Amino acid sequence: MDFFIQQIAAGLTNGAIYACVALGLVMIYVSTDHINFAQGEMAMFATYLAWAMIDAGVSYWVAFGATILIAFASGLFIQRVILKPLETAPVLALVVCFIALLSIFNALAGMIWSFTIKQFPSPFPQRDVFGNGLVSVQQIGVVTVTLLMLCLLTVFFRFTTLGLAMRAAAQNATSARLMGVRVSWMLALGWGLASAIGAIAGMLVAPIVFLDPNMMTGILVYGFAGALVGGIANPLGAVAGGFIVGVLENLVGSYIIGNELKLSFALIMVVGVLLLKPAGIFGRVIVKRV
Amino acid sequence: MAAMAQSWATKAGIGKVAMFFWVLLAALPLAGFVTDSPSFDYYMFMGQSMLIYAIAVLGLNLLIGFNGQISLGHSAFFAVGAYTAAILMNFGGVPYWLTLPIAAGVCFGAGFLFGFPALKLEGHYLALATFTLAIAVPQLLKYKAIAGWTGGVGGLLLDKPDPPFGIPLSADQYLYYLCLVVAMVVFWGVFNLLRGRSGRAIMAIRDHGMAAGTMGIDTGLYKTVTFGISAGITGVAGALSAITIAYVAPDSFTLQLSISFLVGLVVGGIASLPGCVIGGAFIVVVQNSSQSISDWMKDTFSLRYDVPAWAIYGTLLLLLMFFLPNGIAGGLAVLRARLGRGSRQS
């Protein structure tokens, strides 16, 4: 039973990180209909920035905040400079572009910081919560940060006019323009937010898996699975999906297939959800216009 | 772009150029009889790799360029082809040449099966599913339960075949010809496929799937079969690579391999057959010069660590998408039209 509880706790911790990644993906998908393959590498790169700051003597929380801001700005920048000219390009051009970004960020990290793994500090102590070795403060911390972020985003999208404008732009760009909303900037803002959320995910996961340029590859796949399970057009669903995938992954990994096939399990989940329930568990079916 | 693809695939005039080109490729190893450069065999090996990548890119191009289905998972089919050949040679004692059609069949099956779920997916979603496939396969190949067959993390070591019937060629010269013959057969096959009725159906699905459906084309069947053929071709390339390198290991078949196919495709030109050869050659050139490019960049920008090939791939993809979206072959076609018949063509 203890082992089971441990697995659930670990699953929820991983799930929180997948939820962050999924949330970033949803953010971009909802505003632009694109699936950002570079989401993971952007998060990884931001985490390296945080590491470099901490390594240079900046305190953890300052580095944390600064990294989020930098990630936000670079997300904005990437959308304005690289993706805006491709707004009307075919899907293939966009996919190639995302793959290019993925490669560039991965290579850049390797070039600047090398491919050897690094230790990333955690703001939370490794200590137990209940003194019985089941749940650590670290795990509680990760989940809390994710939920906090979700709350902030919900408040932003529900109760601010800027959030409302972003939702409107995502839903009906032409109509939003006729309400004076600068749609193109709303998309950029979506990218900025996605990039910032990704950075948080990266900084949360780095203490657990160690920091290296390929850190996010597997996590991105789980993020995809989470986003799809919850419904890729639905932020709340994506977070729930992330947690579900995290727990499932841990249980299936420890009781059924072992840890070696975890990525294949993600593949099965991705293909399975796309086939059986493309809108996800919590999503509504989107009718395709012809 | 569609019109251009059509002209590449069907224009009779291109036949002579292509013929000349293949003859030139066939003549290259003969240089071995006049040179005694110690690195000649290495050049032959590079030639093999170029041809193998050309075949793999052709497989991908058939799917992406001509049929409009995006795959980031062709490294997986390349891996299946390579492992099929390796396992058959290692455990079954099957002669190397016989592994090629078997690998093609196995990969066709795998591609056909993956093509079924792919039917329901379009654009970004298909890219996503195949991306996941590319990530999952190396881990799957390392799986302990099948390590008896795959050699696990360490992979399988094979014997390099010698030329048969006492032909006076070095092993690498001979393997070059093997790759060349296979490439010619595959290119000829695809050329004919695209020129015929099925080819028009394949391209019609790309240009307007629904309209193609209403014209009586069984789009589902065509898409799955195209996925199968595409995977089969890439699988043959994989088998050839296992034979020529005489070694297979899981970490050769990562997402990066898929990306290099994509680079070859975009560099050569989407929906261009000659572009596949250009793309294949390009991949090998980049791989071989990445070390010197890296050294040069380290000196120039005083970097501490190596510049990985990824950096070059990524930058290149981005630049091409912006400045040469039809690839080198497309750029050449435009140039030819401008130089040749003036503005009439454009």
Place this chain on the structure above:
Amino acid sequence: MAALLEIKGLSAWYGQIRALFDLDLTIEQGGVTALLGANGAGKTTSLRGICNMIRRAGTTIMDGTDISRRTTEDIVRMGVAHVPEGRGTFVALTVEENLRLAFHIRRDRKAAERDMEKVFTYFPRLKERIHQQAGTLSGGEQQMLAVARALMLAPRLMLLDEPSFGLAPLIVQEIFRILRRINEEEKVSMLIVEQNAALALELADHVYLLETGRVVMSGPSEMVKNDETLRKAYLGY
């Protein structure tokens, strides 16, 4: 009365196809102008051209400022509210959110709150449905919502694209009554595109007749109303 919007030589294209040829049009301050014509005459295209939503050429001058090269968003921010063809409802937002979207570009929050109250006096039906998802509204209610959304922008000029489209006659009459009130009480000028010529002629004081992208006649609406041959030839009644 001075001209609020002056259009000179407006042309517009859909891809390679030219849909509008050198349209000249003036809208008086506080006036209601109707743009009439058959299907494909270029009525909707004219509105899109004014708002820079398609490829176009020519000059549009709003209250002395040249807005020909401004983006759609900027033109809207300058006080041109476009009620689009098909109503442009944000179906997944609530009625209230549809209206509150205007707060995004309005500096004067208090005035915007007051406008919201005022909008509900014009359209009490929307107030009853305030928390409902806009996609669940009836066609007539969605049309009201579209007008209400435009009104929330505190516009000086409203461009109305077939507000009667697909609605029951009673609803249409109600909407046109409200439009008249808005024109009189809010001093909002209007450029209205309609297939239902009789209805538009009631509301408008000035009329332009379009045929295949060109103006074939313009003048005070009284003139058109009283000229039977003109009505029969172009408006079919």
